[in-house]
Amino acid sequence: MPDTPTHPPLLAARGLRFTRNDEPVFGPLDFTVDRGETLLVQGDNGAGKTTLLRALAGLLRPDAGEIAIDGQLARRALRAQAMAYLGHLPALKADLSALENLRFLCGLHGRRPTQSAEGALGIVGMAGYEDALARQLSAGQKKRLSLARLWLSPAPLWLLDEPYANLDLEGIELVNRMVQAHLRDGGAALVTTHGAYAAPPVRTRLLPLERPA
Numbered sequence: 001m002p003d004t005p006t007h008p009p010l011l012a013a014r015g016l017r018f019t020r021n022d023e024p025v026f027g028p029l030d031f032t033v034d035r036g037e038t039l040l041v042q043g044d045n046g047a048g049k050t051t052l053l054r055a056l057a058g059l060l061r062p063d064a065g066e067i068a069i070d071g072q073l074a075r076r077a078l079r080a081q082a083m084a085y086l087g088h089l090p091a092l093k094a095d096l097s098a099l100e101n102l103r104f105l106c107g108l109h110g111r112r113p114t115q116s117a118e119g120a121l122g123i124v125g126m127a128g129y130e131d132a133l134a135r136q137l138s139a140g141q142k143k144r145l146s147l148a149r150l151w152l153s154p155a156p157l158w159l160l161d162e163p164y165a166n167l168d169l170e171g172i173e174l175v176n177r178m179v180q181a182h183l184r185d186g187g188a189a190l191v192t193t194h195g196a197y198a199a200p201p202v203r204t205r206l207l208p209l210e211r212p213a
């Protein structure tokens with residue numbers, strides 16, 4: 001029988017720990033995320049979910065631990081190429097239109113060659129808003145525009161901080177469909193949530209977070 005090739009996980013964290021003002025926030029944490037699955041980071045308000053995602057994205061420096069992507073130490077360039085981060089706040093330019101925002105972000109982060117900015121706006125239910133300025137959009141519309149940017153990103157690893165916030169039921173379904181399609185394409189996602197009530201219906205690992213005693 002031929003050997004089955006073994007691949008390192010898309011993301012592996014070992015001994016990851018974060019302290020703020022001498023107060024432990026999380027860790028040490030060990031976890032992996034494979035292509036085709038989601039890691040659901042669960043915890044109450046203040047449990048450290050956002051801090052963890054920001055540390056993974058390289059926006060905060062952990063006190064200890066290692067992060068590897070496809071078996072390689074996650075340096076800045078590799079993170080930029082492999083990770084797409086959807087934070088609490090939409091990373092949009094207020095005075096650019098929806099389409100200009102997407103084109104600007106694609107210029108910055110790259111774009112999947114099979115997708116277009118106009119097509120992505122349609123996918124997230126924002127067709128007709130091409131010329132609307134970001135500052136004139138509602139919170140849910142801004143979230144949808146951020147989801148369009150995520151959809152265009154070529155990065156295999158999505159870091160989604162409360163992706164359902166501000167979305168209506170149809171928007172929640174949209175997030176779930178996007179995550180399903182991304183995982184089918186060989187991607188993976190980390191999703192933060194307060195509880196199990198909202199989670200994409202995909203192969204999922206759980207990472208419960210509690211403030212260290």
Ligand SMILES: Nc1ncnc2c1ncn2[C@@H]1O[C@H](COP(=O)(O)OP(=O)(O)OP(=O)(O)O)[C@@H](O)[C@H]1O
Nearest residue numbers: 020025043044045046047048049050051052192194
């Ligand atoms: N910029 C900051 N300066 C100081 N403390 C902070 C800062 N950001 C977060 N914290 C603290 O770190 C802890 C973890 O916060 P974090 O935002 O990671 O939690 P969370 O699990 O994402 O919470 P929520 O579910 O409310 O979004 C909290 O006690 C919070 O008060």
